[in-house]
Amino acid sequence: MQGSANLNLMKKAARKVGRALVKDFREVENLQVSAKGPGDFVTRADREAEKTLREELLGGRPTYGFFGEETAETEGADPTRRWIVDPLDGTTNFLHGLPHWAISIALEHKGEIIAGVVFDAAKDEMFWAEKGGGAWMNESRLRVSGRRSLSESIFATEIPAIGKATLPASLQDFARLAPVSAGVRSWGSAALNMAYVAAGRFDGYWARGMRPWDIAAGLVLVREAGGLLSAVREGHDPLINGTILCSNEPLFEGFRKVIRGE
Known part of the structure; x- marks a missing residue:
């Protein structure tokens, strides 16, 4: 320890x-x-x-x-x-x-x-x-949450500020997830959002336009707490691609499909 x-x-x-x-x-x-x-x-x-x-x-x-x-x-x-x-x-x-x-x-x-x-x-x-x-x-x-249904789960994200190119896509993500979840929070710290997923406080997190220092420590926190993560689009490295999506295993595929618009 x-x-x-x-x-x-x-x-x-x-x-x-x-x-x-x-x-x-x-x-x-x-x-x-x-x-x-x-x-x-x-x-x-x-x-x-x-x-x-x-x-x-x-x-x-x-x-x-x-x-x-x-x-x-x-x-x-x-x-x-x-x-x-x-x-x-x-x-x-x-x-x-x-x-x-x-x-x-x-x-x-x-x-x-x-x-x-x-x-x-x-x-x-x-x-x-x-x-x-x-x-x-x-x-x-720490362990990620045990919730299995999107409708019972709270998710976190970053709502981009004025002038950010990722704002339209992020708002579309929000519009798809909010109606099928128990809520979406934007608390303004990517590092803490990922730490909270690891702690089971949030059930999942996604964001666009991230830099490596925003999410690097969170990657190992979520993995070691039993969570799954990827870039929003399959086959990309979050540290390079700048998008991140993470949650517990039962929620992961459904969560990812909603964010991807599938």
């Missing part, structure tokens, strides 16, 4: 950044905010968080690569391993004073995500998983 040295390094880095972000979150009105684009903001806290994660993770594993949201990718001396990091997933929530955001750290080895941490610092919930070691939240083992 303790995890590997790599996983412990990831947890330590996430907690260090989490303490700083919680402090900034309490003073959110004083943050320096600059616009990266319509509906997509970056804060001083965001940049400082990634800087700290880079220092902590590469300090512990200096030969690994580093791929983060806010800075250019760094290739390590070991080309088979890299950190994939979102220092603040749910930035818009953070800026609006909504306590639903997370630090996401994944470790990739030879193209496969082998470990992931999603830390909800505001609620002190550390979701973590390692290939073959199960998925956990703090000290509790």
